[in-house]
Amino acid sequence: MDKSVRSEKKIKAALNRKCACYVLITCSEPNSSGEMDVEMNYEGDETLAAYLVENAAEVFGNHQKRRESQ
Numbered sequence: 001m002d003k004s005v006r007s008e009k010k011i012k013a014a015l016n017r018k019c020a021c022y023v024l025i026t027c028s029e030p031n032s033s034g035e036m037d038v039e040m041n042y043e044g045d046e047t048l049a050a051y052l053v054e055n056a057a058e059v060f061g062n063h064q065k066r067r068e069s070q
Contacts, residue, residue, distance in 0.1 A: 011024075020045070021042065021043065021045055021049050021052060022043055022044065022049075022052075023041075023049050023053055023056075024040070024041045024042070025039070025053075026038070026039050026040075040053075
């Protein structure tokens with residue numbers, strides 16, 4: 001099964017569950033000068049959406065620090 005199909009199924013499954021909030025961040029492929037169009041959509045409470053994004057950034061930052069220290 002194609003990776004994009006698996007990802008789409010995961011997204012649809014997550015959105016079918018009852019959830020208080022979700023944040024979806026997408027970007028286009030980079031153009032010739034390296035620029036990308038980035039979009040963010042969310043449903044639910046704005047404060048909760050901001051909390052999700054902040055905590056996700058922290059998780060990614062921790063993962064990157066671990067990779068750099070190896």
